[in-house]
Every structure is written in structure tokens, then in C-alpha cells.
Amino acid sequence: xxxxxxxxxxxxxxxxxxxxxxxxxxxxxxxxxxxxxxxxxxxxxxxxxxxxxxxxxxxxxxxxxxxxxxxxxxxxxxxxxxxxxxxxxxxxxxxxxxxxxxxxxxxxxxxxxxxxxxxxxxxxxxxxxxxxxxxxxxxxxxxxxxxxxxxxxxxxxxxxxxxxxxxxxxxxxxxxxxxxxxxxxxxxxxxxxxxxxxxxxxxxxxxxxxxxxxxxxxxxxxxxxxxxxxxxxxxxxxxxxxxxxxxxxxxxxxxxxxxxxxxxxxxxxxxxxxxxxxxxxxxxxxxxxxxxxxxxxxxxxxxxxxxxxxxxxxxxxxxxxxxxxxxxxxxxxxxxxxxxx
Amino acid sequence: xxxxxxxxxxxxxxxxxxxxxxxxxxxxxxxxxxxxxxxxxxxxxxxxxxxxxxxxxxxxxxxxxxxxxxxxxxxxxxxxxxxxxxxxxxxxxxxxxxxxxxxxxxxxxxxxxxxxxxxxxxxxxxxxxxxxxxxxxxxxxxxxxxxxxxxxxxxxxxxxxxxxxxxxxxxxxxxxxxxxxxxxxxxxxxxxxxxxxxxxxxxxxxxxxxxxxxxxxxxxxxxxxxxxxxxxxxxxxxxxxxxxxxxxxxxxxxxxxxxxxxxxxxxxxxxxxxxxxxxxxxxxxxxxxxxxxxxxxxxxxxxxxxxxxxxxxxxxxxxxxxxxxxxxxxxxxxxxxxxxx
DNA sequence: TTGTAGGCGTTATCAT
DNA sequence: ATGATAACGCCTACAA
Numbered sequence: 001x002x003x004x005x006x007x008x009x010x011x012x013x014x015x016x017x018x019x020x021x022x023x024x025x026x027x028x029x030x031x032x033x034x035x036x037x038x039x040x041x042x043x044x045x046x047x048x049x050x051x052x053x054x055x056x057x058x059x060x061x062x063x064x065x066x067x068x069x070x071x072x073x074x075x076x077x078x079x080x081x082x083x084x085x086x087x088x089x090x091x092x093x094x095x096x097x098x099x100x101x102x103x104x105x106x107x108x109x110x111x112x113x114x115x116x117x118x119x120x121x122x123x124x125x126x127x128x129x130x131x132x133x134x135x136x137x138x139x140x141x142x143x144x145x146x147x148x149x150x151x152x153x154x155x156x157x158x159x160x161x162x163x164x165x166x167x168x169x170x171x172x173x174x175x176x177x178x179x180x181x182x183x184x185x186x187x188x189x190x191x192x193x194x195x196x197x198x199x200x201x202x203x204x205x206x207x208x209x210x211x212x213x214x215x216x217x218x219x220x221x222x223x224x225x226x227x228x229x230x231x232x233x234x235x236x237x238x239x240x241x242x243x244x245x246x247x248x249x250x251x252x253x254x255x256x257x258x259x260x261x262x263x264x265x266x267x268x269x270x271x272x273x274x275x276x277x278x279x280x281x282x283x284x285x286x287x288x289x290x291x292x293x294x295x296x297x298x299x300x301x302x303x304x305x306x307x308x309x310x311x312x313x314x315x316x317x318x319x320x321x322x323x324x325x326x327x328x329x330x331x332x333x334x335x336x337x338x339x340x341x
Numbered sequence: 342x343x344x345x346x347x348x349x350x351x352x353x354x355x356x357x358x359x360x361x362x363x364x365x366x367x368x369x370x371x372x373x374x375x376x377x378x379x380x381x382x383x384x385x386x387x388x389x390x391x392x393x394x395x396x397x398x399x400x401x402x403x404x405x406x407x408x409x410x411x412x413x414x415x416x417x418x419x420x421x422x423x424x425x426x427x428x429x430x431x432x433x434x435x436x437x438x439x440x441x442x443x444x445x446x447x448x449x450x451x452x453x454x455x456x457x458x459x460x461x462x463x464x465x466x467x468x469x470x471x472x473x474x475x476x477x478x479x480x481x482x483x484x485x486x487x488x489x490x491x492x493x494x495x496x497x498x499x500x501x502x503x504x505x506x507x508x509x510x511x512x513x514x515x516x517x518x519x520x521x522x523x524x525x526x527x528x529x530x531x532x533x534x535x536x537x538x539x540x541x542x543x544x545x546x547x548x549x550x551x552x553x554x555x556x557x558x559x560x561x562x563x564x565x566x567x568x569x570x571x572x573x574x575x576x577x578x579x580x581x582x583x584x585x586x587x588x589x590x591x592x593x594x595x596x597x598x599x600x601x602x603x604x605x606x607x608x609x610x611x612x613x614x615x616x617x618x619x620x621x622x623x624x625x626x627x628x629x630x631x632x633x634x635x636x637x638x639x640x641x642x643x644x645x646x647x648x649x650x651x652x653x654x655x656x657x658x659x660x661x662x663x664x665x666x667x668x669x670x671x672x673x674x675x676x677x678x679x680x681x682x
Numbered sequence: 683t684t685g686t687a688g689g690c691g692t693t694a695t696c697a698t
Numbered sequence: 699a700t701g702a703t704a705a706c707g708c709c710t711a712c713a714a
Contacts, residue, residue, distance in 0.1 A: 003480045003481055003482075005402070005456075005481060005707090007706095007707055007708085008707070008708065009707080009708095017684075017685090018684065018685045018686075019685090019686095019707090019708085020684075020685065020686080020687095020708090020709075020710080021683085021684060021685075022708095023707095023708065023709060023710090024683095024684085024709090024710095027709085031683070032683070032684085033683060033684090036683080036684080048453075048456075048477065050453065050454065050456040050457045051457050051707090051708080052399075052457065052459070052706090052707050052708070053395075053457040053458050053459070054394075054395045054396075054398035054399045054404065054458075054459055054706085054707080054708090055395075055399055055690090055706075055707035055708040055709085056707085056708060056709075057395035057690095057708095058393075058395045058396055058399065058689090058690045058691065058692090058706090058707080058708070058709090059689085059690060059707090059708055059709045059710080060690095060708090060709075061346070061690080063395065065438070068439075072424055073414060073420055073423055073424045073427065074420045074421045074424040074623070076417075079414055079415045079420035080415045082414055083413055083414045083415040083441075086414065086439050086441050087441055087443075090440075090441055095438055095440075095458075096438065096439050097406070097436055097437065097438050097439075098409075098427050098437050098438075098439055099431075099436075100424075100427050100428055100431055102428075112389075112391065113391065115346075115389075115391040116391045116392050116393065116394040117394050117395075117436075118393070118394070118395055136389065139343075139344045140343065140344055140346060141343040141344075226623070226627060230628065255627070256627075259627060259628035259629050260628075262628070262629065263628055282415075282567075283624065286567060286596070286597075286600060286629075287571065287600035287601075287603070287604055288600050288603065288627075288629035288630070289629070316343070346691095348690095348691055348692085349691070349692070350691080358700075358701085359700065359701045359702075360691090360692085360701090360702095361692095361693080361694085361700075361701060361702080361703095362699085362700060362701075364691095364692065364693060364694095365693090365699090365700085368693085372699070373699070373700085374699060374700090377699080377700080392691090392692080393690090393691050393692065394692095395690085395691080395692090396690075396691035396692035396693085396706090397691085397692055397693075398692090398706090399690090399691080399692070399693090399705090399706045399707065399708090400691090400692055400693040400694075400705080400706055401692090401693070401706090402706075683714105684713105684714085685712100685713085685714075686711105686712085686713075686714095687710100687711095687712090687713100688709105688710090688711090688712105689708100689709095689710100690707105690708090690709090691706105692705100692706090693704105693705090693706090694703100694704090694705085695702105695703085695704080695705100696701100696702090696703085696704100697700100697701085697702080697703100698699100698700085698701075698702095
């Protein structure tokens with residue numbers, strides 16, 4: 001059943017040229033006479049020839065694979081982001097290989113083994129590799145791009161959302177709406193993004209807290225998803241100690257919280273309590289939530305990550321680039337713009 | 342900056358053995374004396390040696406990459422399914438390469454180009470390749486697994502959800518609940534799954550329709566997502582011609598529909614109108630929707646797809662396998678089990 | 683512009 | 699059990 005695959009030598013024979021001419025015909029930067037190239041393409045078409053990437057990789061010491069390191073793909077924002085990354089990688093003539101590191105303590109071992117693939121780069125969206133492992137790649141000439149992982153690293157390029165700005169925008173909007181008993185909520189398990197968003201929120205408000213014009217509380221939910229938010233909401237209602245404005249570091253948590261409120265019917269949104277989320281996942285637009293949120297663009301994040309990777313491939317020795325992607329506040333039902341006027 | 346990568350020859354030199362011994366040491370099926378293997382591993386560790394997959398692929402004529410063909414990854418069910426597939430592939434010692442074919446009319450060209458990668462297999466979850474292209478792979482010894490694409494194909498292995506059973510279960514439940522004016526809704530753009538689910542629903546009910554004991558209507562929404570469902574709901578309410586039980590071929594459409602109902606407050610769920618979805622995406626469990634639905638297990642689907650692929654790799658010449666994965670009805674708020682007693 | 687020839691790092695075959 | 703050697707298919711000097 002196994003048909004021997006057709007090689008450039010086969011094409012060469014049929015086209016009546018040398019094997020190297022065939023090879024060159026498929027390299028757009030090689031100068032080949034028009035006639036020859038035509039002949040070669042015709043022969044290649046006839047035989048159904050496709051370049052063997054493995055052989056190509058051996059010579060060039062680089063495959064066209066990009067490692068996409070993530071912990072799961074089903075989380076709402078994550079799936080949107082990975083979707084954008086896959087498209088962006090594909091549009092750059094590269095191929096995404098997905099590596100799931102949900103088992104986060106094995107990340108270094110898993111990354112090490114990626115050396116086998118002569119990757120064109122690694123984009124890390126979950127987990128943080130040790131400096132040593134990151135260096136292994138960079139020394140080999142394999143770009144490493146960290147997305148929302150840290151502020152600076154000795155060697156890797158970095159793309160971060162403007163997380164602090166996100167927190168600050170939420171804080172501002174709640175202030176303008178006249179809310180005075182504020183709260184910021186993130187998952188107990190700290191992520192870089194959540195910590196930064198929280199910090200942005202707190203920093204923006206700290207002068208007012210000092211003045212005593214507002215009260216401010218930092219709170220945590222058990223898990224960074226819908227159910228964590230729902231649980232958090234139920235607990236808060238039970239405590240009978242309510243804020244009048246809350247910023248959630250992730251939309252999905254905010255949605256869970258809103259559902260908890262809805263069920264108890266104790267507090268009206270946004271009059272009694274305003275809610276702001278972060279990310280603008282598609283669920284935030286659902287009528288049941290209609291969540292005011294700080295939007296980030298997965299497309300912009302993906303484009304920034306891939307372009308950082310490409311730049312590094314072209315100029316391996318320039319110093320690491322650190323980039324911040326902008327955010328914007330989107331008003332919906334859980335804090336309307338008119339509230340803030 | 343580019344450090345020359347360490348090869349098995351380097352390891353051999355350090356370990357004081359031949360290069361082939363190093364190669365064999367990393368092949369568990371090769372018999373090597375314990376002492377030698379220890380030496381080799383020690384040397385490999387010291388140098389940070391990793392097998393070069395490109396070279397390996399050249400010889401074996403097969404990489405450990407599995408092509409995962411999909412149209413987008415952000416749709417709720419799709420992201421859960423791909424998540425399971427990625428994990429399953431990884432746990433089988435393979436690597437997932439994602440190919441986005443949102444641009445569905447280019448699928449044949451895109452698939453052809455995958456020949457370049459000497460894949461261990463291709464799992465197609467979106468789009469349907471032409472017979473000719475599928476054959477190209479299979480002739481090469483590259484397994485092709487179609488997931489929810491068709492009933493039979495000349496050569497490829499097939500994994501389908503038991504889509505008809507899904508429709509039938511929904512129909513039964515609505516009948517038992519005493520609903521008599523039934524409707525089934527799917528996206529205007531037909532997908533294999535939706536068509537089969539609809540068929541299962543209609544077939545189950547057709548005897549009763551003939552008897553005249555129930556009325557049954559087939560309807561379509563513009564898009565196969567939340568917004569399609571919301572739009573559909575608004576239109577239905579405007580028409581003032583209401584069914585008392587509806588089966589949606591996808592959960593996300595059902596959620597949009599429920600939100601439209603909620604907004605108008607005309608019909609109570611499930612008393613005036615019962616709603617059943619399909620897939621059991623995580624949103625179906627959200628309190629705002631609490632959707633009764635026909636559950637499918639992405640894990641089971643993924644396991645079936647990958648195991649079909651593995652079997653085919655081991656036994657290339659057995660005839661195509663076709664497999665159906667079971668479904669189960671999950672009662673929640675939009676049609677409670679007590680309704681059906 | 684085109685052809686010739688060497689080598690990329692591995693596995694597999696054949697000796698030993 | 700281990701070592702030597704020949705592929706695998708391509709790219710890239712170098713030569714013509």
C-alpha cells in the first residue's frame with residue numbers, strides 16, 4: 001500500500017533538469033529562468049510533488065513549526081487567543097504545534113524535549129519556564145516569546161497586555177459612576193495578568209483611599225472561572241457586606257458572580273452594585289450578562305507575539321523586546337456609560 | 342550566538358561507544374546492555390542531547406506529528422473537543438499540528454500541502470476533503486480520520502457521534518413531558534451533525550405526526566451560534582406562533598434562544614415551552630441557562646479518533662472502521678425530569 | 683543560469 | 699551486544 005513518495009529527483013528526471021534546479025525552482029529567492037521554472041512546476045504538478053520538510057529541516061536546521069505552549073484550550077479567553085495565534089502563525093507561513101502543559105510542574109522537561117523539533121520559535125502563553133531552559137532555546141537561535149508571563153526576563157521577548165491600564169480603567173469608571181465601596185476580585189491562584197490588573201486597580205484608587213473618600217477591598221475566589229465567580233457571589237451575599245462596585249480580573253468570574261446575584265435577587269445591577277469584567281470574551285456580550293468590561297484584542301496580542309518571533313528570527317542578536325498591547329473600556333449593562341457622567 | 346546542536350556522535354564520543362549504540366540506547370525496543378545504556382544516558386544528560394526529529398523522520402518516513410484540521414477553535418464545543426484531542430494525541434506520544442481551514446474552499450489545497458510533513462495521521466474535524474485527496478494520504482500510508490463528516494467514505498476511518506440517537510432522545514423526552522407542538526432548529530448552513538440530529542428527531546416523531554397526535558416543524562436560524570439563536574428567538578416571538586417544545590441542534594443556539602425568551606418575558610420555560618440543546622457545552626450548566634441537553638463526551642470522541650488512527654498505523658491494510666460514540670440526555674431546568682414522568 | 687557533489691543526523695542492515 | 703556503513707531527500711557551495 002505504501003507508495004514510495006515522489007522526490008525532487010523524480011521531478012528533475014521528468015523535467016529534464018538537475019535535482020538542484022528543482023530545488024531552486026521552489027525557492028522564490030533563487031534566480032531561475034522562466035522557462036525552466038515552468039517545466040519544473042509542470043513536472044512537479046504531474047507527479048504531485050511536495051517538498052519533504054524533514055529533509056529541508058535537516059539542511060536549514062530549522063523547521064517551520066512554532067511551539068504554542070498553553071495550559072488547556074477550553075477556557076473562553078484562551079480559546080479565542082489561541083484561535084488568533086493559530087491564524088497568525090499560519091498567515092506567516094509557519095505551522096503551530098500545540099503543547100499542553102496543564103501539568104505545570106513538568107513544563108521545563110516538556111520544553112526541553114521540544115528541542116527535538118528544531119522549532120522556528122516558541123510562544124509561551126501558560127506556565128513560566130526556568131531561565132535556564134529559556135536560555136537553551138535562545139542560545140540555539142530559537143526565539144522564545146513570553147505572553148503575559150512577566151515584566152522582564154534576561155533573554156526572551158515579551159508581549160504583555162497593558163494589564164495595569166486595564167485595572168486603572170475599571171477603577172476610573174467605577175469612581176466616575178459615583179461608586180464608593182469598591183472591590184477587586186481575582187482567583188486565589190495568582191496569575192501574572194490578574195496580579196497586574198489588581199495592582200492597576202489598587203494604584204489608581206490609593207489616593208482616594210488615603211483621603212478616605214472611598215473604601216477598597218481585595219478579595220479572592222477559589223477558581224478562576226465561572227464557578228469560582230458564582231461561589232464567590234453566593235458567599236458575598238451571605239456575608240451581607242456588599243460593595244457597590246466590583247472589578248473582576250476575568251470576565252468568566254464576573255459572569256458567575258452575576259448569576260449568583262440574579263438568583264438571590266438581593267442587589268440590582270448596576271444601581272446597587274456595578275460590575276466590570278476583563279477581557280471581553282464573547283460571553284460578555286450575551287444578553288444574560290451584558291457585561292461592562294475592559295476589552296483586549298486577541299488578534300492584536302497574537303500579531304504582536306508572532307511579529308516579535310519573526311523579528312527575532314531575522315535579527316537574533318538585538319536585545320529583547322518588551323511590548324505592551326493596549327486595552328479599552330466597553331460599556332454595557334453592568335455599568336452604563338450614562339452612570340459615569 | 343547559534344550554538345551547534347549536540348548530536349548522537351557527540352554523545353557517542355563522550356560515552357566511549359559508537360554512534361549507533363547511542364541511537365539504539367534511545368530505542369526502548371533495542372536490546373542494549375544495562376551498563377552501556379547508563380553510560381550513554383549519562384553522557385546525553387551531560388551534553389543536553391535531544392534526538393533530532395527531522396533526521397529521524399527522514400529515515401522512518403514518518404514524523405510524530407498529527408494534523409488536526411479544524412475551522413476555528415473558539416466555538417464553545419469545538420474548543421472543548423480540540424482540547425481533548427490535543428491531550429489525547431500528546432498522551433499517545435504524538436504531537437498535534439493545528440491546521441485552520443476556516444477558508445473551507447481551500448481545504449484540498451491545504452491538505453495536499455500537509456504531505457510535506459510526513460504526518461503520522463490527519464484528523465479532520467471540519468470541512469470535507471475530496472475523495473482524491475483523502476486517497477493521496479491513505480496510499481502514502483498516512484491514516485485519515487474523519488470526525489462527524491459523513492457516514493461512509495471509501496477509505497478513511499470514521500468517528501461519528503450517535504447524532505441520530507441524540508435527536509431521538511430529545512424527541513422522546515419532549516413527548517414524555519406531554520409536549521405536542523414540537524420544533525427542531527438547526528443552522529441554515531447544514532453540517533453533517535446537525536442534519537443527522539434533525540433526522541433522528543424527525544424520525545422518532547414521524548409515527549405520531551402521522552397519527553395526528555403531535556405537530557412538528559423544522560426551522561432554521563441564520564448562524565450556528567448564540568446570536569443565531571437569539572435572532573431566531575426574537576423572530577419566533579414576533580410571529581406569535583409558538584411551539585411548546587424545541588430541540589436545538591447546538592447548545593449555543595439554544596442559549597441565544599433562551600436569552601431572547603427571557604428578554605420578552607412572554608413564555609415561561611419549561612412550562613409554556615421546553616428547550617433541549619445538544620452537546621452539553623460548559624455554558625449549558627451556567628445558572629442563566631441551566632439547559633437540558635443531550636450530552637456528548639469530547640474525551641470519548643477524541644479517544645476514539647486517536648485510537649482509530651493508531652490502529653490504522655499498526656494495521657494499514659484492514660478495511661476502514663466506522664465508529665459511533667454514545668450520547669446521553671441530561672436533565673436541567675429547561676425540561677425537568679419530573680416533567681417527563 | 684544550471685549542474686556536480688558533499689553533508690545534514692538519524693535509523694537500519696550487515697558484520698563482528 | 700556493539701560497530702561500521704549505507705541510505706533518507708534536500709540545500710548550497712563551487713564549478714562550468
